[in-house]
Amino acid sequence: xxxxxxxxxxxxxxxxxxxxxxxxxxxxxxxxxxxxxxxxxxxxxxxxxxxxxxxxxxxxxxxxxxxx
Amino acid sequence: xxxxxxxxxxxxxxxxxxxxxxxxxxxxxxxxxxxxxxxxxxxxxxxxxxxxxxxxxxxxxxxxxxxxxxxxxxxxxxxxxxxxxxxxxxxxxxxxxxxxxxxxxxxxxxxxxxxxxxxxxxxxxxxxxxxxxxxxxxxxxxxxxxxxxxxxxxxxxxxxxxxxxxxxxxxxxxxxxxxxxxxxxxxxxxxxxxxxxxxxxxxxxxxxxxxxxxxxxxxxxxxxxxxxxxxxxxxxxxxxxxxxxxxxxxxxxxxxxxxxxxxxxxxxxxxxxxxxxxxxxxxxxxxxxxxxxxxxxxxxxxxxxxxxxxxxxxxxxxxxxxxxxxxxxxxxxxxxxxxxxxxxxxxxxxxxxxxxxxxxxxxxxxxxxxxxxxxxxxxxxxxxxxxxxxxxxxxxxxxxxxxxxxxxxxxxxxxxxxxxxxxxxxxxxxxxxxxxxxxxxxxxxxxxxxxxxxxxxxxxxxxxxxxxxxxxxxxxxxxxxxxxxxxxxxxxxxxxxxxxxxxxxxxxxxxxxxxxxxxxxxxxxxxxxxxxxxxxxxxxxxxxxxxxxxxxxxxxxxxxxxxxxxxxxxxxxxxxxxxxxxxxxxxxxxxxxxxxxxxxxxxxxxxxxxxxxxxxxxxxxxxxxxxxxxxxxxxxxxxxxxxxxxxxxxxxxxxxxxxxxxxxxxxxxxxxxxxxxxxxxxxxxxxxxxxxxxx
Numbered sequence: 001x002x003x004x005x006x007x008x009x010x011x012x013x014x015x016x017x018x019x020x021x022x023x024x025x026x027x028x029x030x031x032x033x034x035x036x037x038x039x040x041x042x043x044x045x046x047x048x049x050x051x052x053x054x055x056x057x058x059x060x061x062x063x064x065x066x067x068x
Numbered sequence: 069x070x071x072x073x074x075x076x077x078x079x080x081x082x083x084x085x086x087x088x089x090x091x092x093x094x095x096x097x098x099x100x101x102x103x104x105x106x107x108x109x110x111x112x113x114x115x116x117x118x119x120x121x122x123x124x125x126x127x128x129x130x131x132x133x134x135x136x137x138x139x140x141x142x143x144x145x146x147x148x149x150x151x152x153x154x155x156x157x158x159x160x161x162x163x164x165x166x167x168x169x170x171x172x173x174x175x176x177x178x179x180x181x182x183x184x185x186x187x188x189x190x191x192x193x194x195x196x197x198x199x200x201x202x203x204x205x206x207x208x209x210x211x212x213x214x215x216x217x218x219x220x221x222x223x224x225x226x227x228x229x230x231x232x233x234x235x236x237x238x239x240x241x242x243x244x245x246x247x248x249x250x251x252x253x254x255x256x257x258x259x260x261x262x263x264x265x266x267x268x269x270x271x272x273x274x275x276x277x278x279x280x281x282x283x284x285x286x287x288x289x290x291x292x293x294x295x296x297x298x299x300x301x302x303x304x305x306x307x308x309x310x311x312x313x314x315x316x317x318x319x320x321x322x323x324x325x326x327x328x329x330x331x332x333x334x335x336x337x338x339x340x341x342x343x344x345x346x347x348x349x350x351x352x353x354x355x356x357x358x359x360x361x362x363x364x365x366x367x368x369x370x371x372x373x374x375x376x377x378x379x380x381x382x383x384x385x386x387x388x389x390x391x392x393x394x395x396x397x398x399x400x401x402x403x404x405x406x407x408x409x410x411x412x413x414x415x416x417x418x419x420x421x422x423x424x425x426x427x428x429x430x431x432x433x434x435x436x437x438x439x440x441x442x443x444x445x446x447x448x449x450x451x452x453x454x455x456x457x458x459x460x461x462x463x464x465x466x467x468x469x470x471x472x473x474x475x476x477x478x479x480x481x482x483x484x485x486x487x488x489x490x491x492x493x494x495x496x497x498x499x500x501x502x503x504x505x506x507x508x509x510x511x512x513x514x515x516x517x518x519x520x521x522x523x524x525x526x527x528x529x530x531x532x533x534x535x536x537x538x539x540x541x542x543x544x545x546x547x548x549x550x551x552x553x554x555x556x557x558x559x560x561x562x563x564x565x566x567x568x569x570x571x572x573x574x575x576x577x578x579x580x581x582x583x584x585x586x587x588x589x590x591x592x593x594x595x596x597x598x599x600x601x602x603x604x605x606x607x608x609x610x611x612x613x614x615x616x617x618x619x620x621x622x623x624x625x626x627x628x629x630x631x632x633x634x635x636x637x638x639x640x641x642x643x644x645x646x647x648x649x650x651x652x653x654x655x656x657x658x659x660x661x662x663x664x665x666x667x668x669x670x671x672x673x674x675x676x677x678x679x680x681x682x683x684x685x686x687x688x689x690x691x692x693x694x695x696x697x698x699x700x701x702x703x704x705x706x707x708x709x710x711x712x713x714x715x716x717x718x719x720x721x722x723x724x725x726x727x728x729x730x731x732x733x734x735x736x737x738x739x740x741x742x743x744x745x746x747x748x749x750x751x752x753x754x755x756x757x758x759x760x761x762x763x
Binding site for chain 1: 145151152158165167242278279288341402403407409412549555559575614
């Protein structure tokens with residue numbers, strides 16, 4: 001019973017870590033965008049994964065995002 | 069019962085921290101173990117975070133979790149993205165952690181380990197973290213506005229313009245100085261140059277993969293790229309061992325400078341997805357991995373500090389850079405304790421992603437504490453090597469000589485014993501021809517890191533691999549700062565230039581892109597060239613200039629923060645930002661004055677120019693070197709002028725702010741805050757922001 005609990009906890013922690021890592025590095029950005037654009041009534045057209053990727057990095061690297 | 073236990077635990081942490089700090093400060097004699105530094109830093113950070121940041125959050129800022137943040141109000145999945153606290157902490161830390169906290173403390177080690185370590189810990193707790201935290205809060209309350217916009221609205225229109233110019237100035241000097249660090253690390257090093265050169269095709273490969281094959285799959289692409297980069301580090305030794313290949317990858321300082329200038333231009337002009345973004349992904353993974361590995365290595369090896377707590381160079385006669393502890397220790401440490409540049413990340417980017425106001429405490433204050441810890445680790449790595457070796461690597465040839473014998477004689481004469489054979493053996497064991505006269509901090513940090521890593525894994529057999537891994541790690545993320553900074557600088561030039569000539573402001577217009585990129589690259593490229601041809605190695609004059617610019621920007625941020633707090637009627641607690649602001653103004657003004665007007669040619673730009681001019685007049689300079697000397701004179705005067713302009717800007721902003729504070733305090737002007745209106749949050753209390761409720 002206790003082993004099961006530990007295994008469950010470890011599995012949940014690993015899943016959280018994996019999800020956090022994907023969000024941190026930008027892997028999950030498009031999924032997030034799709035969820036956000038699904039909620040936005042004003043959205044004209046949902047961008048494809050490629051369009052979103054290019055648009056996102058163009059925006060990110062046009063303002064200070066890396067420090068000294 | 070629980071609260072008594074808490075009190076006891078925090079008392080123990082405080083006592084352990086105070087005891088370790090006292091040990092670091094007062095210990096004399098046998099070399100001190102690095103564990104004391106780690107305990108002193110970590111316990112101080114814990115106490116500062118638990119009590120001081122909590123005080124700021126509750127009393128000064130009154131953070132309000134019932135208030136919707138910009139990420140909730142404008143959630144568009146693009147700029148405004150509600151992000152889990154720890155994920156945003158990672159984003160924020162990856163953005164603020166640059167080469168500064170690694171290079172600054174390494175250079176400041178010339179005073180000994182004590183002044184730099186104390187300032188890293190104390191400065192971060194009472195100044196750097198406070199600035200990052202409060203600017204982040206101010207920007208959250210203003211829909212993620214930038215520092216320049218807040219300065220314009222809350223201080224004055226002129227204040228906003230000054231902040232904008234200050235950002236551009238610091239960017240130019242920053243890019244020049246970090247490029248110089250790379251040049252000094254890679255000159256005459258085929259192994260290092262090959263490894264870094266290979267990161268370009270690897271990044272291009274990743275760029276194509278992320279754009280066309282698996283769009284946006286950053287994780288898998290980056291891990292694949294990291295494996296390729298690590299292979300390039302290993303392959304570099306085969307290149308260095310093969311004479312024709314080694315010749316092809318051996319460059320002098322000036323050639324490397326031109327290659328880097330061309331690279332910077334290409335990175336600013338090429339599409340972001342092709343080179344800049346994939347390099348940044350690679351850099352972020354390697355940077356994070358290397359920093360955590362260094363922390364683990366220090367804890368595992370627990371090296372002894374071979375550097376004394378204070379050296380003879382506290383009198384200002386140091387070979388790495390000139391100037392006394394006050395103000396130059398603070399100017400040199402810069403980013404590890406407080407960095408003006410962080411205020412650009414704390415405003416504009418992170419505030420648009422924050423989920424709750426209360427998260428600003430861990431993200432703003434907490435991430436800066438971690439950055440300070442990186443600085444302490446760099447100090448440990450630099451001070452763990454014998455002082456003679458440290459000075460041989462970091463001193464320019466014109467001071468210590470360019471041969472091992474001459475360097476050993478000079479440095480031993482200072483009281484730091486150095487055997488001529490030691491440097492030759494060390495260079496051989498790390499796979500380099502020489503490690504002499506490599507000012508800039510990167511090579512000595514790489515030697516320190518390699519010694520720590522090789523004592524953990526591989527022993528002396530892997531020392532050369534670890535050294536080149538460390539060089540690659542530093543150079544890779546320095547170049548990432550360089551290309552990202554050049555591109556941002558290009559936009560700033562376009563924005564400022566657009567006020568004079570409208571078409572320049574069109575960001576998609578190719579002639580405008582080429583022209584503005586050439587302007588920004590030309591600006592930092594000139595300072596880089598100046599550093600490379602400087603007989604003292606360039607770092608000597610450029611790093612203090614960078615430190616002054618950075619600390620001035622921090623002063624600008626603290627002026628804005630103080631003005632906002634005053635308008636929020638937090639007069640009782642205004643010292644929280646006012647004291648660090650006054651300190652920074654004192655430090656930067658003293659440093660600026662000394663760099664411009666000091667009578668010693670080692671320190672004062674104008675004195676140095678005058679000495680050179682007198683030498684020409686007296687016929688002491690050979691005819692062949694007269695043109696070169698005239699250029700050196702011009703460069704010294706240019707540095708003096710740039711320092712003067714930076715100092716003048718902060719004085720003007722300060723006068724503007726003081727006039728505004730006086731008008732508010734005397735009741736002649738109403739304190740108008742430009743906060744966004746209060747909107748209550750719709751999110752439940754336990755909402756963590758992880759993928760919109762799928763947690």
